[in-house]
Amino acid sequence: MTIIVKKSLKLNIISYSQKLGFDKIGFASVEPFVEEKEVFRKWVDEGRHGSMKYLERNLEERFDPSKILEGCKTAIVLAVNYFNPDKNHIAKINSGKIARYAWGKDYHKIIKLKLISLAEKISEIFPDSKNMTFVDSGTLPEKLLAVRAGVGWQGKNSLILTKEFGSYVFLGIILTTNEFEPDEPHKDFCGDCTKCLDDCPTSAIIKPGLVDATRCISYWTIETKSYIEIPLDIVNNSRSRVFGCDICQEVCPWNRFAKPTEETEFQVKDNRTELSKEFIQNLTNEEFKIMFKDRSLKRIKLKGMKRNVCMIKE
Known part of the structure; x- marks a missing residue:
C-alpha cells in the first residue's frame, strides 16, 4: 500500500x-x-x-x-x-565574455x-x-x-x-523513495514571444524548445574538445563569447525580473566577467589552474580557453 x-x-x-x-x-x-x-x-x-x-x-x-x-x-x-x-557587461575591444553562470x-x-x-x-x-x-x-x-x-x-x-x-x-x-503529494506542473508563460529564436546569432534554436547544439556558441566553447576547430560561421557570429553564451537569456523579457543572488558563493568576487585576448594568450597552465580552480571555467582547461580566443572580435 x-x-x-x-x-x-x-x-x-x-x-x-x-x-x-x-x-x-x-x-x-x-x-x-x-x-x-x-x-x-x-x-x-x-x-x-x-x-x-x-x-x-x-x-x-x-x-x-x-x-x-x-x-x-x-x-x-x-x-x-x-x-x-552587471549593466556594463559588454565586452571591451579585444576581450571575450564569460557566461554569467560561471562568474x-x-x-x-x-x-x-x-x-x-x-x-x-x-x-x-x-x-x-x-x-x-x-x-x-x-x-x-x-x-x-x-x-x-x-x-x-x-x-x-x-x-x-x-x-x-x-x-x-x-x-x-x-x-x-518517499511519496510526497506532487505539486501542479507549471504553466507556460512564453506566449507568442520569439525573442530568443530571433536574436540567437547562430540560429541554434531551430524551433521552440529545441536547440541544435552544433549551432550553439555554448556547445563550441565548452562542450567540444580543445583540439576541435570552431567553424568559421560560428566564429563570425560569436559576439566575442569565449565561454558559454547568454544571448538567448539576455533578450528574454522574463529576465527583466531577475534579482541579485543572495548566495555569496555565486556572487562575483574578482570582476573577471570577461578576459582579454592578450591575457588569455599569455596565461600559463599553472596560473590558469590557480585562478579558476573554484570556477566552472576550469572544465575546458587552458588549452580550450586558448582555442576559444578565435571568438574574440578586434
Missing part, C-alpha cells in the same frame, strides 16, 4: 530547503516521459547533439527516473538564483552540498528512505522534472524560466 507523506512533513522539508539557501522547491511524480523521449531520440538521430556521444546512451533511464533509484516515488526539484547584475564559484559543488544536507534531513525524518542527489549529472531529465514539479516552465530557448528569477537558476534534484 502506498503511503503519502503528511503535508506537515512536506512543509518541514520545504522550510529546511529555504534555510539551506534554495530559492524554489517543487515535488514531482516519477512517471516516464514517453513523448519527450521520442523527441529526444529524433534529435539525437539527426545528429543535433554533435560530439556529445554520452547523450546516445541510457535512453530508457534518461526519461524514467524510477529506473535510476529502485523504489523511487518522488523527485524533489530545487532551484537557486545565480543572477549577478561565481562552480555551482556543482555548492548545490551538491546543499542537496546532501537536505537529503540527510529527509533521512532523519524517514530513516528507511533511500535518496539520491543530482546536479547537472547522470541521466536525469532535470528540466522536464522542474516543469512537472511546478518550479518553472521550459522556455523556447529550452531553459527553465521562473516568474521570480527569470532563467538565471541552477537546478538540483533529490530522488527519494
